[in-house]
Amino acid sequence: MEEQMNCIYRTIHFIEKNYDEPISVKDLEDVSHYSYRNIQRIFKYSCGETIGAFQQRLKVENAYKLILYSKESLTSIALEVGFANIASFSKAFKQHFGISPKAAKLSKEKLLCGPDLIPVTSDILLEPEMVYLKPMQIYYQSIQTYYNNEEIEWLWEKFMQNEFPISETEYFGVIVDEPLIKTEINCRYDACSTSQSKHKKLPSKMIFGGKYARFAHHGGYETIDETYAKIYSRWIFNSGLEFSHSPIIEKYEKHTDGREDQLTYILLPLK
Known part of the structure; x- marks a missing residue:
């Protein structure tokens, strides 16, 4: 059991480092020390999603962070997180978040005050x-x-x-x-x-x-x-x-x- 969990940690860490690049079957087998079929099965059981879904989620979630916290264009963000073009990026982003990247960029503050998000109201200004x-x-x-x-x-x-x-x-x-x-x-x-x-x-x-x-x-x-x-x-x-x-x-x-x-x-x- 411990070996399986270490295998999952290695696989997650590898995908997090390389989410914006194509990841081959051999890559996954080398890092996990399991066959592709077995690592897919163990990953789905442990993480509740497939390896492909996990990588796709990292792409759109990291894109969302860049939309919130950077001044990059949507096209630059799409390419930076590993999408081939803006069309495939927009489709995946909307499927995951229910909102288009353009709408996200135009309404940053509103998106931080949605019903499922932590409240962000304060009169105190912190200086880091x-x-x-x-x-x-x-x-x-x-x-x-x-x-x-x-x-x-x-x-x-x-x-x-x-x-x-x-x-x-x-x-x-x-x-x-x-x-x-x-x-x-x-x-x-x-x-x-x-x-x-x-x-x-x-x-x-x-x-x-x-x-x-x-x-x-x-x-x-x-x-x-x-x-x-x-x-x-x-x-x-x-x-x-x-x-x-x-x-x-x-x-x-x-x-x-x-x-x-x-x-x-x-x-x-x-x-």
Whole structure:
């Protein structure tokens, strides 16, 4: 079972890195160490969708992020995420989101206030620190969630059972999918450490490598949505910056029993 899960992690990570390129049968067999038929079966059972559907979803979801956070034309975005032309991109985008790319580009703010999205109203303007972070290797486990605190806490309880070196380990949460535009079943959150487990071999990948806007959240995780609301409602569209479609990362800088003393950094990737 553990080998199958590591196989899924390897396959997901490979597709995430290469979603905008053609992926061959041999590519999937090499990275998963399974036959194409078996990896398709294991992937569908574990992730609830086929490999082809997963890659197509990554294309349109990453395109949506570029529409929201960049100034690129729709044609450039279509080619950047791996579509052959604007027509095939528009068709796939509308099938997935129920709205055309053109309509999405013309109504960014409205799209961030839909019925299934987190509220984005705040009178407080946050100011981030701009930082450059070098690439870093992390070890991780994942969960599908809608940034749900109970599910994330359950993942961290399970993750910490692996036991990590206390003095030298840093901890991160990688929000693989954009929480503003995802449906519940398709969101993924990674619990990450900079050290390998003492008990079993966890999958690894690289994070960071570039510029980030770093926001500070003070207090417990049950109020972190309020900090996100302040970021998205008052800062993100008025900053004049362009954002990368790589994941948002949380760094758990200070975790204490007294929740008011906790410090979490929210890192938004910049172009």
